[in-house]
Amino acid sequence: KRRKQRTVPVSGATVAALRAHWHDRGRDFDAPQARGRLIAPQRIPGTRTALERHDAQPEDAPYTVDAFGRLVRTAVQRLARESAALADFSTDDLVQLANTSAHAFRHTFGTRAVAREMPTDVVQAILGHASLQTTSIYVRAERRRMLEAAARYYDEDAG
Known part of the structure; x- marks a missing residue:
């Protein structure tokens, strides 16, 4: 967010998928020189000049800060076709799809983390929020979800 570097914890399944992805590219995900390159954005631009300056090959270019955003936009466009x-x-699904962005994954993580009772200060640290008030958005979202589910439960009793 706002081009700030973040440490993002990922599941074991995600690490396994990344390892398989690198294997498919003929690369060793666990090699010492690969550490951090796949997960953390690097500051070397993917331009030929920058790659030459840093003695890197185009296929070794690291993911850029907005690579995930571009990946999500491309996936949504392909799905739309x-x-x-x-x-x-x-209709609700289509509206949600149209509004899908890489940033939505942060909201999904925050909401699910709170729902799974991860301490709010830990969620705050992971999301990089300076204020606990910002993180409380996810707590409110979880409360709203709970109230909506309860309302549906009682609606079913009435019908």
Whole structure:
């Protein structure tokens, strides 16, 4: 967010997927020189001049700060072109898809972390919020979800 570097904890399944991705590229994810290059953004631009200056090859160019954002936008655009893939989507699903962004993953993580009772100060640290008040947005989102679920429960009793 705002081009700040963040440490992002990921699941074991994510690490396994990254390891497989590197293996498919003929690279060793666990090699000492690979440490941090796949997960943390680097400051070497992907331009030919910058790569030459740092004695790097184009295939070794690190992920850029906005690479994940571009990946999400591309995936959404490809999905939007596949009308068959969208046939079972509700209107709400389509609206949510249209509003999907890399930043939405932060909100999903924050909301799920709070729902799984991760301490709010830990969520704050992971998301890099300066203020606990900012992190409390996720607590409010979880409360709203709880109230909506309770309302649906009682609506079913009435019907």
